[in-house]
Amino acid sequence: MAGSAGLAPTLRIAGLGRSFGRVEVLRDIDLEIGPGEFVGLMGPNGAGKSTLIKVLDGVYPPSAGTIRLGAQQVPSLGASPLVGFIHQDLGLIDGLTVADNLRLGQSPLRLVGPVLNRPAERAAAARALAAVGLDLPVTGPVGDLSPGEKALVAIARAFARGARILFVDEATSTLPPPDAKRVVAALRAMANAGSTVVMVTHKLSEILGATGRVVLLLDGRIAADRSTTGLGRAELVRMLASHEKGAAGPAGDPRPGPADPAAGGPGRTLLRLDGAHGGRAGPVDLVVRAGEVVGLTGTPGSGLHDVGYLAHGSLRPSRGTRTLAAGVRTALVPPHRETQGGFPDLDVGVNLTVSALRRFRGAFGLLARRRERAEGQRLVTRLKVRPADVGTEFRLLSGGNKQKVIFGRALLREAGVHVLCEPTRGVDVAARAEIYALVRRLPDEHTGVLVVTSDAEDLLAVCDRLATVSDGTVSDFRPVDDLDETALEAVL
Numbered sequence: 112m113a114g115s116a117g118l119a120p121t122l123r124i125a126g127l128g129r130s131f132g133r134v135e136v137l138r139d140i141d142l143e144i145g146p147g148e149f150v151g152l153m154g155p156n157g158a159g160k161s162t163l164i165k166v167l168d169g170v171y172p173p174s175a176g177t178i179r180l181g182a183q184q185v186p187s188l189g190a191s192p193l194v195g196f197i198h199q200d201l202g203l204i205d206g207l208t209v210a211d212n213l214r215l216g217q218s219p220l221r222l223v224g225p226v227l228n229r230p231a232e233r234a235a236a237a238r239a240l241a242a243v244g245l246d247l248p249v250t251g252p253v254g255d256l257s258p259g260e261k262a263l264v265a266i267a268r269a270f271a272r273g274a275r276i277l278f279v280d281e282a283t284s285t286l287p288p289p290d291a292k293r294v295v296a297a298l299r300a301m302a303n304a305g306s307t308v309v310m311v312t313h314k315l316s317e318i319l320g321a322t323g324r325v326v327l328l329l330d331g332r333i334a335a336d337r338s339t340t341g342l343g344r345a346e347l348v349r350m351l352a353s354h355e356k357g358a359a360g361p362a363g364d365p366r367p368g369p370a371d372p373a374a375g376g377p378g379r380t381l382l383r384l385d386g387a388h389g390g391r392a393g394p395v396d397l398v399v400r401a402g403e404v405v406g407l408t409g410t411p412g413s414g415l416h417d418v419g420y421l422a423h424g425s426l427r428p429s430r431g432t433r434t435l436a437a438g439v440r441t442a443l444v445p446p447h448r449e450t451q452g453g454f455p456d457l458d459v460g461v462n463l464t465v466s467a468l469r470r471f472r473g474a475f476g477l478l479a480r481r482r483e484r485a486e487g488q489r490l491v492t493r494l495k496v497r498p499a500d501v502g503t504e505f506r507l508l509s510g511g512n513k514q515k516v517i518f519g520r521a522l523l524r525e526a527g528v529h530v531l532c533e534p535t536r537g538v539d540v541a542a543r544a545e546i547y548a549l550v551r552r553l554p555d556e557h558t559g560v561l562v563v564t565s566d567a568e569d570l571l572a573v574c575d576r577l578a579t580v581s582d583g584t585v586s587d588f589r590p591v592d593d594l595d596e597t598a599l600e601a602v603l
């Protein structure tokens with residue numbers, strides 16, 4: 112892996128700041144990062160991590176400060192061929208081949224005149240892939256690759272174009288654990304070969320397992336910058352928690368287990384799928400009862416999320432049946448917040464309450480606006496949405512804060528069956544603990560929960576029983592107490 116890389120130049124950032132209107136999102140950022148460093152950039156949702164990356168990329172000019180690459184002061188790093196940026200949207204085109212994606216934006220290799228040198232392009236593509244430990248046909252479409260392979264192709268492309276400093280913004284947050292591990296291992300190999308990697312992540316295991324240095328951003332400032340040598344999980348959680356009340360860590364409170372049958376649940380079946388087919392899923396047999404949290408996991412392409420949509424009702428079974436108990440409503444946290452989540456131009460308050468307006472209707476069907484806003488504000492505070500104001504436009508929120516609002520909206524619906532797809536995607540350590548606590552409190556004699564996620568930590572923290580989805584079908588359920596994270600990853 113990561114063959115003949117030249118050394119990365121040293122990056123020096125001094126006094127960097129960025130404001131939007133009167134809001135100072137980044138302040139006094141000083142960082143010096145040398146060749147071969149693998150830096151993990153952490154911080155709560157809304158701390159300014161993505162804004163920092165965007166300022167460095169040149170998307171936003173800085174309001175203050177300087178950026179130096181080697182000996183040279185530059186307005187941003189985006190124009191330098193020595194620097195690559197990998198955003199969550201990887202910038203690949205599914206319909207093009209791997210080789211064409213790797214050459215995207217560059218002039219084609221030619222034999223003579225207009226005649227393309229396809230063999231040379233393919234050979235260069237194979238070399239680029241080998242540098243990230245990928246061995247797959249370069250003539251196949253990128254659309255056929257797994258999400259992890261796509262991320263590796265994006266990294267290979269940056270590297271092949273000469274990048275020796277790589278910024279990776281939460282590229283692993285949507286990947287199942289085995290894929291995320293492959294990506295992080297490829298980045299580690301690049302750093303070992305003399306490149307510089309700066310990776311934004313909320314995953315403590317990635318910081319501790321792969322990086323050599325952690326930079327903690329809080330409220331737009333650097334709150335800690337230290338080597339990860341000798342740093343343990345507990346201390347890392349403490350670093351975060353010392354600034355974020357409630358960041359008890361992903362373990363959080365112990366899972367209480369299914370509601371006591373003597374107290375009325377679990378037992379009553381709220382939802383059942385019998386031989387249901389829809390999208391890539393089917394045949395699916397599934398029961399969600401009151402008082403329990405049921406978990407489903409699987410790899411991308413397994414039909415996992417389609418099982419969620421079938422359960423929620425947004426996907427109608429083309430065959431088989433879906434039965435909801437009388438009077439039971441469903442609520443959904445969709446897996447892809449950027450495209451399915453919110454109303455970008457409406458404010459956070461409306462985004463929270465829009466699916467639950469009937470709760471706020473009084474006499475003559477009039478909306479009790481004040482009560483609606485107060486309820487929204489309560490959830491904003493509870494879920495630690497930043498900025499903590501129901502009046503903020505949804506589109507201005509950071510990724511993790513959008514996720515919290517979408518989760519809050521599902522809570523407000525007061526449904527009988529909550530279908531939560533990837534409920535903690537992109538949220539910080541404190542919000543994750545809060546979401547776990549809220550999910551654990553949901554099931555009662557009227558309410559059941561279905562968690563559909565590739566995140567093993569979610570399943571272990573909140574579920575009573577779980578099964579895997581593969582080729583669209585659901586395996587036998589196992590009590591979660593029979594499994595640990597390693598066992599779960601092995602089934603994925």
Ligand SMILES: Nc1ncnc2c1ncn2[C@@H]1O[C@H](COP(=O)(O)OP(=O)(O)OP(=O)(O)O)[C@@H](O)[C@H]1O
Pocket residue numbers: 131134136154155156157158159160161162163497498507508509510511512537539
């Ligand atoms: N164009 C903008 N106008 C106004 N405020 C903005 C704009 N872009 C970002 N912000 C604000 O800047 C803050 C930092 O956002 P940013 O996306 O950098 O956070 P983050 O640390 O990457 O969070 P996450 O972990 O949730 O992705 C947020 O409060 C966000 O609302």
